[in-house]
Amino acid sequence: MKAYIFDFDGTLANTLPLCFDCFRRVFKEFDNRDVTNDEIIEMFGPTEVDILRKHLKTEQKEQAVHEFLSRYERDHELYIQPDEEIIRVIRSLKDAGYRLAIVTGKGRKAFDLTFEKVGLETFFDVTITGDEVRQPKPHPEGIERAMQVLGVEATETIYIGDSSADVEAGRRAGTEVAAVQWLPVSQTEKFDEQTVRVWHTLKDLEQFEASRRE
DSSP states (O other): OOEEEEOOBTTTBOOHHHHHHHHHHHHHHHHOOOOOHHHHHHHOSSOHHHHHHHHOOSSOHHHHHHHHHHHHHHTHHHHOOOOHHHHHHHHHHHHTTOEEEEEOSSOHHHHHHHHHHTTOTTTOSEEEOGGGOSSOTTSSHHHHHHHHHHTOOGGGEEEEESSHHHHHHHHHHTOEEEEEOOSOOSOOOOOOTTTSEEESSHHHHHHHHHHHHO
16 A cells, blocks of 8 residues: 545545535525535535535525635634544654545635645645546546556555545545544445445554554
8 A cells, every 4th residue: 555545524624514504504695595414415526616606596606605715714713623633643644654645526725724724734745626627526537636646556545535425436446445434524424334444433544554564
């Protein structure tokens, strides 16, 4: 194993409660429409901006996008804090010489804001956001681009995420795959542990890494 590629929202940062709140408020303000977390999850794949442009009915779409991003930045510290255990584990992978990347559906502006504030920005060799690919997950484009930049093969790589789209994207890219449920997020997707590796704690990742060194 030479490379670890991660999803971001719900995997490295507990951003989903903030995302849900911002989407709910914008849909209510601009469409007078109440949306549930499950309805928002069904929209996931494209960036936040593309989700709003696609699903809002208002003609004030760009104003709604501006409101979403402004609220995301304004309320960020109310919802999201650095996770010292995640930082410790990522630092240990970096110190062990692994190549590290993030492939996320999040837009670059929102990603950069959170990436810096959660204390992970110094560890990763490449980050690819949703507005930098043509095809969102479960398409493997982002993972394939990350591997190309890292200079690794799929057989040397594991992709780690918290959704079925992440699992499918990793499989289509030909990497090993792990589905994670180690953050207290509102998205609690169920995985069949007979067909996919599931990590419930960061210790599971550490044990996997140790086994690959033996």
